[in-house]
Amino acid sequence: MLFPDLQGNLRGKMVDRTVVDSAAARAEGLPTTDLLLAVDPRDEPITTLPDMGLEGGAKDLLLRADMSTMRPVPWFPRCQLVLGDLYETDGGPCEVAPRQVLQRxxxxxxxxxxxxxxxxxxxxxxxxxxxxxxxxxxxxxxxxxxxxxxxxxxxxxxxxxxxxxxxxxxxxxxxxxxxxxxxxxxxxxxxxxxxxxxxxxxxxxxxxxxxxxxxxxxxxxxxxxxxxxxxxxxxxxxxxxxxxxxxxxxxxxxxxxxxxxxxxxxxxxxxxxxxxxxxxxxxxxxxxxxxxxxxxxxxxxxxxxxxxxxxxxxxxxxxxxxxxxxxxxxxxxxxxxxxxxxxxxxxxxxxxxxxxxxxxxxxxxxxxxxxxxxxxxxxxxxxxxxxxxxxxxxxxxxxxxxxxxxxxxxxx
Structure with missing residues (x-):
């Protein structure tokens, strides 16, 4: 499951398909950290952001899979790739997530x-x-x-x-x-x-x-x-x-x-x-x-x-x-x-x-x-x-x- 960071690089994690298909993942999303939207190209945390990343406690965001994007990963056997959108834990869209900014x-x-x-x-x-x-x-x-x-x-x-x-x-x-x-x-x-x-x-x-x-x-x-x-x-x-x-x-x-x-x-x-x-x-x-x-x-x-x-x-x-x-x-x-x-x-x-x-x-x-x-x-x-x-x-x-x-x- 992947999403773009501020640089346009894809970030995410490998999870079992049963996790992606779970009721909780479908309804709410899988947890990740907002730190990934608050780091520079070398992964150094940006400490001038007042409410995200290290300064905001590296809080959770929820990654919801966009299942229409699912496709095989040719360099990774038995692996499917799916892109997703980031949401706040209260259910609202993450306003600084690039894919959400584009949709807006x-x-x-x-x-x-x-x-x-x-x-x-x-x-x-x-x-x-x-x-x-x-x-x-x-x-x-x-x-x-x-x-x-x-x-x-x-x-x-x-x-x-x-x-x-x-x-x-x-x-x-x-x-x-x-x-x-x-x-x-x-x-x-x-x-x-x-x-x-x-x-x-x-x-x-x-x-x-x-x-x-x-x-x-x-x-x-x-x-x-x-x-x-x-x-x-x-x-x-x-x-x-x-x-x-x-x-x-x-x-x-x-x-x-x-x-x-x-x-x-x-x-x-x-x-x-x-x-x-x-x-x-x-x-x-x-x-x-x-x-x-x-x-x-x-x-x-x-x-x-x-x-x-x-x-x-x-x-x-x-x-x-x-x-x-x-x-x-x-x-x-x-x-x-x-x-x-x-x-x-x-x-x-x-x-x-x-x-x-x-x-x-x-x-x-x-x-x-x-x-x-x-x-x-x-x-x-x-x-x-x-x-x-x-x-x-x-x-x-x-x-x-x-x-x-x-x-x-x-x-x-």
């Missing part, structure tokens, strides 16, 4: 008649186990590069098929060991579930072949970073793609695009959540540095793909491979909701000309998030927003209290 954000969109479908395109680096040595050369879209890691690719494909992830594209990118994987679009929470499981499957497939899959945004200096481009479309109650016949002049297009652009500075803290995230966001490496939107142009942070009734969508190119897919999709949903419900309707020129500055560091992103408008709290939840920004400030302090080899070499 998607619910606000459904209230205005919009359902989101999405797909994450992940890039990641393959290194030799226990090293930073690339496992392949770095020629973009090269079959020869894929041949160097053919056994890994075959295992990943087998794992993805078993986990029902809809993996449909694998190709090399322009850096040693850099691969991209694509999956088909899925409804809301399922898209984030697939993204989280895809990262897990890639890590396990790499382990099986003496490699390591790294989802750092920028693991190697002076080389391409790793992104997590998010393709998303909007569908109405009649099952129609609301962008299917849209042009950049249409009000709905302008509202949706403006909602994403206007909230991109504050939500960079979610799309780019680590110190390392901002090493990817530098000139010359095809990562968006400003909040801009345009039709079928990869230089924009928000790329519009207007391709008919089924394929029309947006692609958000700001997130890095280190993003939490649940929170990233929740941030997109919140942005869409705010754009669609705003009193102001942006003009076409306002959208086309917008090229707003975005944070260039985690410190800048924290500051932008601290200045966010109240609308984001209304969708994502004020408790979550406070919890999340404290966790990012913890990361910032951890970095400020460290000294790197670069500093020693340069200033020592």
């Amino acid at each position: 954000a998607l619910g606000t969109l459904e209230e205005v008649g919009i359902r989101v479908m999405a797909a994450f395109e992940f890039e990641f680096r393959l290194f030799r186990a226990d090293s930073w040595e690339p496992a392949a050369t770095g020629l973009s879209y090269s079959p020869s590069t894929l041949s160097e890691v053919a056994d890994f690719v075959e295992t990943l494909r087998r794992y993805a098929d078993c986990l029902q992830l809809g993996l449909n594209v694998v190709h090399s990118e322009g850096a040693p060991g850099l691969l991209e994987v694509n999956v088909g679009p899925q409804d809301g929470v399922w898209a984030a579930d697939t993204a989280a499981l895809l990262r897990l499957a890639a890590s396990e497939a790499a382990r099986a072949h003496g490699m390591r899959a790294s989802f750092m945004a920028k693991p190697t200096a002076h080389e391409e970073g790793s992104s997590a481009h998010v393709h998303f479309s909007m569908w109405d109650g009649a099952g129609e793609n609301v962008l299917g016949r849209a042009t950049p002049d249409d009000e709905l297009y302008r509202r949706a695009a403006w909602g994403v652009l206007a909230n991109l500075p504050a939500l960079s803290l979610i799309y780019n959540p680590t110190i390392n995230s901002y090493k990817r966001l530098v000139p010359g490496y095809f990562a968006p540095l400003s909040a801009s939107c345009g039709v079928d142009d990869r230089s924009f942070a928000l790329r519009a793909l207007l391709r008919g009734s089924s394929a029309s969508r947006f692609e958000l190119r700001r997130p890095g491979a280190d993003c939490n897919p649940y929170l990233t999709l929740a941030a997109i949903a919140a942005s869409l909701h705010l754009g669609l419900t705003a009193e102001h309707v942006p003009e076409r020129g306002q959208v086309d000309r917008h090229d707003g500055a975005l944070p260039t560091s985690l410190e800048g992103a924290v500051s932008e998030f601290r200045r966010r408008g109240p609308g984001l709290d209304g969708v994502l939840g004020p408790r979550f927003c406070d919890h999340y920004v404290r966790s990012r400030e913890w990361e910032l302090r951890a970095w400020q209290n460290s000294v790197s080899d670069w500093e020693r070499e340069r200033y020592g």
Whole structure:
């Protein structure tokens, strides 16, 4: 039984099927600790959270299985995987749990008649186990590069098929060991579930072949970073793609695009959540540095793909491979909701000309998030927003209290 933590990693425990099927587990859930939502990427407890983790007594949460997510685990014989949602012991949803935050954000969109479908395109680096040595050369879209890691690719494909992830594209990118994987679009929470499981499957497939899959945004200096481009479309109650016949002049297009652009500075803290995230966001490496939107142009942070009734969508190119897919999709949903419900309707020129500055560091992103408008709290939840920004400030302090080899070499 698994659930995503703040970093987007899956956490949980192995239990006997009879425990999952018990009346108590079905009705209430199985106990776990809220400490898992109050630790940093190295499992160090975050002590600046006033009511969770160590400061709150590491109290119980209840994990309820979402049985629709059950599927075999290909690397674990006789084991089934099931994702779940976290609840407080009084029965209410845990307001800071990423899967619950996403469900809340998607619910606000459904209230205005919009359902989101999405797909994450992940890039990641393959290194030799226990090293930073690339496992392949770095020629973009090269079959020869894929041949160097053919056994890994075959295992990943087998794992993805078993986990029902809809993996449909694998190709090399322009850096040693850099691969991209694509999956088909899925409804809301399922898209984030697939993204989280895809990262897990890639890590396990790499382990099986003496490699390591790294989802750092920028693991190697002076080389391409790793992104997590998010393709998303909007569908109405009649099952129609609301962008299917849209042009950049249409009000709905302008509202949706403006909602994403206007909230991109504050939500960079979610799309780019680590110190390392901002090493990817530098000139010359095809990562968006400003909040801009345009039709079928990869230089924009928000790329519009207007391709008919089924394929029309947006692609958000700001997130890095280190993003939490649940929170990233929740941030997109919140942005869409705010754009669609705003009193102001942006003009076409306002959208086309917008090229707003975005944070260039985690410190800048924290500051932008601290200045966010109240609308984001209304969708994502004020408790979550406070919890999340404290966790990012913890990361910032951890970095400020460290000294790197670069500093020693340069200033020592």
